[in-house]
Amino acid sequence: MDIIYEIRRRHSVQKRTVTAIARDMGISRPTVRKYLNTVEEPKHERVQPARPKLGQFEAQLTKWLEEEVKLSRPRRRTAHRLFEGLQKIGYGGAYDSETHLTTAIGVATIHQGKRVRFFNAVDLVNQLEREKSQGKVGNLAKQLCLVDAVLDELGYPSFPASGGALLFHLMSQLYEKTSLIITTNLSFGE
Secondary structure (H helix, E strand, C coil): CHHHHHHHHHHHCCCCCHHHHHHHHCCCHHHHHHHHHCCCCCCCCCCCCCCCCCCCHHHHHHHHHHHHHCCCHHHCCCHHHHHHHHHHCCCCCCHHHHHHHHHHHHHHHHHCCCCEEEEEHHHHHHHHHHHHHCCCCCHHHHHHCCCEEEEEEECCCCCCHHHHHHHHHHHHHHCCCCCEEEEECCCCCC
16 A cells, blocks of 8 residues: 555655654554554455345336336436436435445346446556556456446545546546446535
């Protein structure tokens, strides 16, 4: 992890204090101390969110998706429009449940015989950066042109500008070649 390397470099090479490093990097002093004292890089385990309770609405969603497949792409409903449709027939999930809804859409698409890949935005950016460092830029884009993709949590948590540029480049390569569902907590202007 780059942040651990940078903290250690500033402390051992530049002889900066823990307080100065914390202030410059915008992180807490205990975090700086923790990274200075760790032997191995920390491994972060993602906690899987609870599955939504679509229950009785899953059949209706599947029916809608089967109808949507027959339409041309410009005439298809967005994930948000499908979500609004579910709300009209009584689904009580919040707008934040859109992540769960897009997951259900992806699963329903798989049941229709299509191939779908699910990504968390941060994990995808990490994969793109790893691909770039290995000199294999473009391999993931070629793979994703063959499947539909669901990209979750764009904008939370944030990632470096270089990762954002890689992600934007990937999306531009996938444009009009495959379906891509994106969930985010950001407004359109952000």
